[in-house]
Amino acid sequence: MAEAKCDNIQMKDDMYGQREWKSFIFKPAEPENYRDILEHMRTSFYRDEPLNYLTGYSEEKAKDMDTMIMEYFQDGLSHIVLEKETNQIAGARIIAIHKRENADTPRVMESAEMKKIWPFLHQLDEDSNIFKLYPDMDSYVELFMASVDRRFRGQGLATEMYESAIPFLKSRGFRLVKSCFTSPFTQRIGKNLGFRELSRRYFRDYRDESGEVVFTNADDKDEAVVGALEL
Numbered sequence: 001m002a003e004a005k006c007d008n009i010q011m012k013d014d015m016y017g018q019r020e021w022k023s024f025i026f027k028p029a030e031p032e033n034y035r036d037i038l039e040h041m042r043t044s045f046y047r048d049e050p051l052n053y054l055t056g057y058s059e060e061k062a063k064d065m066d067t068m069i070m071e072y073f074q075d076g077l078s079h080i081v082l083e084k085e086t087n088q089i090a091g092a093r094i095i096a097i098h099k100r101e102n103a104d105t106p107r108v109m110e111s112a113e114m115k116k117i118w119p120f121l122h123q124l125d126e127d128s129n130i131f132k133l134y135p136d137m138d139s140y141v142e143l144f145m146a147s148v149d150r151r152f153r154g155q156g157l158a159t160e161m162y163e164s165a166i167p168f169l170k171s172r173g174f175r176l177v178k179s180c181f182t183s184p185f186t187q188r189i190g191k192n193l194g195f196r197e198l199s200r201r202y203f204r205d206y207r208d209e210s211g212e213v214v215f216t217n218a219d220d221k222d223e224a225v226v227g228a229l230e231l
Protein backbone atom coordinates (compact mmCIF):
# COMPACT_ATOMS: atom_id res chain seq x y z
CA MET A 1 0.00 0.00 0.00
CA ALA A 2 1.37 3.42 -0.94
CA GLU A 3 2.38 5.99 1.64
CA ALA A 4 2.63 9.75 1.21
CA LYS A 5 4.14 12.43 3.40
CA CYS A 6 2.48 15.82 3.69
CA ASP A 7 2.95 18.53 6.26
CA ASN A 8 4.61 15.90 8.46
CA ILE A 9 1.58 13.66 8.40
CA GLN A 10 2.12 10.16 7.07
CA MET A 11 -1.08 8.59 5.86
CA LYS A 12 -1.95 5.21 4.46
CA ASP A 13 -4.40 5.52 1.64
CA ASP A 14 -6.92 2.87 0.83
CA MET A 15 -8.30 4.87 -2.14
CA TYR A 16 -5.10 4.45 -4.10
CA GLY A 17 -5.99 1.14 -5.67
CA GLN A 18 -7.20 0.29 -9.12
CA ARG A 19 -10.82 1.16 -9.89
CA GLU A 20 -13.20 1.08 -12.80
CA TRP A 21 -15.18 3.95 -14.28
CA LYS A 22 -17.40 3.36 -17.33
CA SER A 23 -15.26 1.45 -19.84
CA PHE A 24 -11.99 2.55 -18.23
CA ILE A 25 -9.63 1.48 -15.46
CA PHE A 26 -7.99 4.15 -13.29
CA LYS A 27 -4.78 3.06 -11.60
CA PRO A 28 -1.75 4.62 -9.97
CA ALA A 29 1.12 5.27 -12.36
CA GLU A 30 3.76 2.64 -11.54
CA PRO A 31 7.36 2.54 -12.85
CA GLU A 32 6.40 -0.09 -15.46
CA ASN A 33 3.87 2.43 -16.90
CA TYR A 34 6.20 5.43 -17.10
CA ARG A 35 7.47 4.78 -20.63
CA ASP A 36 3.95 4.27 -22.01
CA ILE A 37 2.67 7.39 -20.28
CA LEU A 38 5.46 9.52 -21.78
CA GLU A 39 4.69 8.03 -25.18
CA HIS A 40 1.02 8.95 -24.69
CA MET A 41 1.99 12.50 -23.68
CA ARG A 42 3.97 12.86 -26.93
CA THR A 43 0.91 12.17 -29.06
CA SER A 44 -1.57 14.00 -26.85
CA PHE A 45 -0.55 16.69 -24.34
CA TYR A 46 2.76 17.81 -25.96
CA ARG A 47 0.87 18.53 -29.17
CA ASP A 48 -2.68 19.51 -28.21
CA GLU A 49 -2.52 21.39 -24.90
CA PRO A 50 -3.10 25.01 -26.02
CA LEU A 51 0.34 26.46 -25.11
CA ASN A 52 2.04 23.37 -26.57
CA TYR A 53 -0.08 23.68 -29.68
CA LEU A 54 0.82 27.37 -30.12
CA THR A 55 4.56 26.80 -29.71
CA GLY A 56 4.75 23.57 -31.72
CA TYR A 57 6.36 20.20 -31.17
CA SER A 58 10.04 19.33 -31.01
CA GLU A 59 12.00 16.43 -29.55
CA GLU A 60 13.88 18.91 -27.32
CA LYS A 61 10.59 20.09 -25.86
CA ALA A 62 9.43 16.52 -25.36
CA LYS A 63 12.64 15.84 -23.42
CA ASP A 64 12.07 18.87 -21.17
CA MET A 65 8.53 17.70 -20.49
CA ASP A 66 9.60 14.08 -19.94
CA THR A 67 12.19 15.18 -17.37
CA MET A 68 9.62 17.22 -15.48
CA ILE A 69 7.04 14.42 -15.49
CA MET A 70 9.59 11.79 -14.40
CA GLU A 71 10.36 14.04 -11.43
CA TYR A 72 6.68 14.37 -10.55
CA PHE A 73 6.17 10.60 -10.78
CA GLN A 74 8.41 10.40 -7.71
CA ASP A 75 5.67 12.15 -5.70
CA GLY A 76 3.63 8.96 -6.16
CA LEU A 77 0.28 10.63 -6.89
CA SER A 78 -0.09 10.40 -10.68
CA HIS A 79 -2.61 8.17 -12.40
CA ILE A 80 -2.98 6.35 -15.67
CA VAL A 81 -6.31 5.53 -17.35
CA LEU A 82 -6.62 2.42 -19.52
CA GLU A 83 -9.43 1.37 -21.80
CA LYS A 84 -10.70 -1.86 -20.24
CA GLU A 85 -11.24 -3.79 -23.43
CA THR A 86 -7.93 -3.05 -25.19
CA ASN A 87 -5.65 -2.04 -22.28
CA GLN A 88 -4.65 1.03 -24.35
CA ILE A 89 -3.84 4.29 -22.59
CA ALA A 90 -6.87 6.56 -22.63
CA GLY A 91 -5.41 9.25 -20.44
CA ALA A 92 -2.97 10.34 -17.77
CA ARG A 93 -3.22 12.58 -14.74
CA ILE A 94 0.10 14.02 -13.54
CA ILE A 95 0.05 15.30 -9.96
CA ALA A 96 2.88 17.21 -8.29
CA ILE A 97 3.68 18.24 -4.73
CA HIS A 98 5.04 21.78 -4.24
CA LYS A 99 7.00 22.60 -1.11
CA ARG A 100 7.53 26.05 0.34
CA GLU A 101 11.27 25.41 0.69
CA ASN A 102 11.57 24.91 -3.11
CA ALA A 103 9.19 27.70 -4.16
CA ASP A 104 11.94 30.08 -5.27
CA THR A 105 14.07 27.54 -7.15
CA PRO A 106 13.58 28.21 -10.87
CA ARG A 107 13.29 25.22 -13.21
CA VAL A 108 15.78 25.26 -16.07
CA MET A 109 14.33 24.48 -19.49
CA GLU A 110 16.48 23.64 -22.51
CA SER A 111 14.06 23.80 -25.43
CA ALA A 112 12.98 26.95 -27.28
CA GLU A 113 9.30 26.01 -26.76
CA MET A 114 9.55 25.57 -22.99
CA LYS A 115 11.59 28.76 -22.71
CA LYS A 116 8.42 30.48 -23.95
CA ILE A 117 5.85 28.47 -22.00
CA TRP A 118 7.53 28.15 -18.62
CA PRO A 119 8.08 31.86 -17.79
CA PHE A 120 4.42 32.51 -18.67
CA LEU A 121 3.26 29.80 -16.26
CA HIS A 122 5.73 31.09 -13.69
CA GLN A 123 4.17 34.57 -13.94
CA LEU A 124 0.74 33.10 -13.28
CA ASP A 125 2.14 31.32 -10.24
CA GLU A 126 3.69 34.55 -9.00
CA ASP A 127 0.34 36.32 -9.47
CA SER A 128 -1.34 33.56 -7.44
CA ASN A 129 1.30 33.63 -4.70
CA ILE A 130 -0.12 30.63 -2.88
CA PHE A 131 2.43 30.42 -0.08
CA LYS A 132 1.74 34.06 0.81
CA LEU A 133 -2.02 33.43 0.77
CA TYR A 134 -1.55 30.44 3.09
CA PRO A 135 1.31 31.47 5.39
CA ASP A 136 1.07 28.40 7.64
CA MET A 137 1.02 25.86 4.82
CA ASP A 138 4.29 24.10 3.95
CA SER A 139 3.12 22.24 0.85
CA TYR A 140 0.26 21.97 -1.58
CA VAL A 141 -0.58 19.68 -4.43
CA GLU A 142 -1.02 20.57 -8.09
CA LEU A 143 -3.25 18.85 -10.62
CA PHE A 144 -0.53 19.49 -13.17
CA MET A 145 -1.26 17.80 -16.48
CA ALA A 146 -4.51 16.21 -17.61
CA SER A 147 -4.29 14.41 -20.89
CA VAL A 148 -6.91 12.38 -22.74
CA ASP A 149 -6.10 10.51 -25.94
CA ARG A 150 -7.90 12.06 -28.94
CA ARG A 151 -9.97 8.89 -29.42
CA PHE A 152 -11.50 9.18 -25.95
CA ARG A 153 -12.19 12.90 -25.61
CA GLY A 154 -15.63 14.38 -24.95
CA GLN A 155 -16.85 11.45 -22.82
CA GLY A 156 -16.27 13.04 -19.42
CA LEU A 157 -12.93 11.34 -18.78
CA ALA A 158 -11.03 14.51 -17.84
CA THR A 159 -13.93 15.58 -15.61
CA GLU A 160 -13.68 12.26 -13.81
CA MET A 161 -9.89 12.63 -13.51
CA TYR A 162 -10.28 15.99 -11.73
CA GLU A 163 -13.30 14.99 -9.67
CA SER A 164 -11.83 11.73 -8.37
CA ALA A 165 -8.48 13.34 -7.54
CA ILE A 166 -10.10 15.58 -4.92
CA PRO A 167 -11.20 12.96 -2.33
CA PHE A 168 -8.04 10.99 -3.07
CA LEU A 169 -5.78 13.96 -2.27
CA LYS A 170 -7.87 14.86 0.76
CA SER A 171 -7.44 11.33 2.08
CA ARG A 172 -3.69 11.84 1.76
CA GLY A 173 -3.76 14.82 4.10
CA PHE A 174 -3.41 17.66 1.58
CA ARG A 175 -5.23 20.87 2.42
CA LEU A 176 -5.06 22.71 -0.88
CA VAL A 177 -5.16 21.70 -4.50
CA LYS A 178 -4.14 24.05 -7.28
CA SER A 179 -4.45 23.75 -11.03
CA CYS A 180 -3.47 25.94 -13.97
CA PHE A 181 -6.23 25.55 -16.55
CA THR A 182 -4.89 26.43 -19.99
CA SER A 183 -7.72 24.80 -21.94
CA PRO A 184 -11.29 26.13 -22.13
CA PHE A 185 -12.46 22.56 -21.45
CA THR A 186 -10.52 22.19 -18.20
CA GLN A 187 -11.55 25.74 -17.27
CA ARG A 188 -15.14 24.50 -17.39
CA ILE A 189 -14.23 21.56 -15.17
CA GLY A 190 -12.49 23.82 -12.63
CA LYS A 191 -15.48 26.14 -12.53
CA ASN A 192 -17.95 23.27 -12.14
CA LEU A 193 -15.89 21.81 -9.28
CA GLY A 194 -15.78 25.12 -7.41
CA PHE A 195 -12.12 26.07 -7.87
CA ARG A 196 -11.49 29.65 -6.69
CA GLU A 197 -9.77 31.78 -9.30
CA LEU A 198 -6.37 33.09 -8.15
CA SER A 199 -5.00 34.51 -11.38
CA ARG A 200 -5.77 34.81 -15.07
CA ARG A 201 -3.75 35.94 -18.08
CA TYR A 202 -4.41 36.10 -21.82
CA PHE A 203 -1.77 34.34 -23.91
CA ARG A 204 -1.61 37.24 -26.37
CA ASP A 205 -0.75 39.76 -23.62
CA TYR A 206 2.37 37.92 -22.56
CA ARG A 207 5.66 39.55 -23.59
CA ASP A 208 9.25 38.42 -23.09
CA GLU A 209 12.00 40.46 -21.40
CA SER A 210 12.59 42.51 -24.56
CA GLY A 211 8.89 43.39 -24.82
CA GLU A 212 8.13 41.06 -27.74
CA VAL A 213 4.78 39.25 -27.87
CA VAL A 214 5.60 35.56 -27.29
CA PHE A 215 2.45 33.72 -28.39
CA THR A 216 1.97 35.65 -31.62
CA ASN A 217 -0.47 33.08 -33.00
CA ALA A 218 -2.80 33.09 -29.96
CA ASP A 219 -6.46 34.04 -30.34
CA ASP A 220 -7.80 36.98 -28.35
CA LYS A 221 -9.83 34.63 -26.15
CA ASP A 222 -7.01 32.15 -25.34
CA GLU A 223 -6.20 32.40 -21.67
CA ALA A 224 -4.92 30.51 -18.66
CA VAL A 225 -6.61 30.51 -15.27
CA VAL A 226 -5.04 29.39 -12.00
CA GLY A 227 -7.58 28.02 -9.54
CA ALA A 228 -7.37 26.58 -6.05
CA LEU A 229 -9.65 24.41 -3.98
CA GLU A 230 -9.41 24.00 -0.23
CA LEU A 231 -9.87 20.39 0.81
Ligand SMILES: CC(C)(COP(=O)(O)OP(=O)(O)OC[C@H]1O[C@@H](n2cnc3c(N)ncnc32)[C@H](O)[C@@H]1OP(=O)(O)O)[C@@H](O)C(=O)NCCC(=O)NCCS
Nearest residue numbers: 048049147148153154155156157158159181182183185186
Ligand atom coordinates in the same frame (compact mmCIF):
# COMPACT_ATOMS: atom_id res chain seq x y z
C1 LIG B 1 -8.60 19.07 -22.25
C2 LIG B 1 -8.88 17.56 -22.23
C3 LIG B 1 -8.07 16.94 -21.09
C4 LIG B 1 -10.36 17.38 -22.00
O1 LIG B 1 -10.62 15.98 -21.88
P1 LIG B 1 -12.08 15.35 -22.09
O2 LIG B 1 -12.10 14.01 -21.49
O3 LIG B 1 -12.44 15.45 -23.52
O4 LIG B 1 -12.98 16.36 -21.24
P2 LIG B 1 -14.50 16.12 -20.73
O5 LIG B 1 -15.18 15.19 -21.66
O6 LIG B 1 -14.46 15.74 -19.30
O7 LIG B 1 -15.12 17.57 -20.89
C5 LIG B 1 -14.84 18.63 -20.00
C6 LIG B 1 -15.72 19.82 -20.31
O8 LIG B 1 -15.32 20.39 -21.57
C7 LIG B 1 -16.38 20.31 -22.52
N1 LIG B 1 -15.78 19.86 -23.77
C8 LIG B 1 -14.91 18.84 -23.96
N2 LIG B 1 -14.58 18.77 -25.27
C9 LIG B 1 -15.28 19.73 -25.90
C10 LIG B 1 -15.34 20.16 -27.26
N3 LIG B 1 -14.62 19.57 -28.23
N4 LIG B 1 -16.13 21.22 -27.55
C11 LIG B 1 -16.86 21.84 -26.59
N5 LIG B 1 -16.82 21.48 -25.26
C12 LIG B 1 -16.04 20.44 -24.95
C13 LIG B 1 -17.34 19.26 -21.96
O9 LIG B 1 -18.67 19.48 -22.41
C14 LIG B 1 -17.19 19.45 -20.47
O10 LIG B 1 -17.91 20.58 -19.99
P3 LIG B 1 -19.35 20.42 -19.23
O11 LIG B 1 -19.14 19.37 -18.17
O12 LIG B 1 -19.62 21.77 -18.68
O13 LIG B 1 -20.29 19.95 -20.30
C15 LIG B 1 -8.48 16.91 -23.59
O14 LIG B 1 -9.09 17.64 -24.63
C16 LIG B 1 -6.98 16.89 -23.83
O15 LIG B 1 -6.27 15.95 -23.43
N6 LIG B 1 -6.45 17.96 -24.48
C17 LIG B 1 -4.99 18.08 -24.69
C18 LIG B 1 -4.26 18.37 -23.38
C19 LIG B 1 -4.86 19.53 -22.61
O16 LIG B 1 -5.23 20.56 -23.15
N7 LIG B 1 -4.95 19.33 -21.28
C20 LIG B 1 -5.50 20.31 -20.36
C21 LIG B 1 -4.55 21.40 -20.04
S1 LIG B 1 -5.09 22.34 -18.63
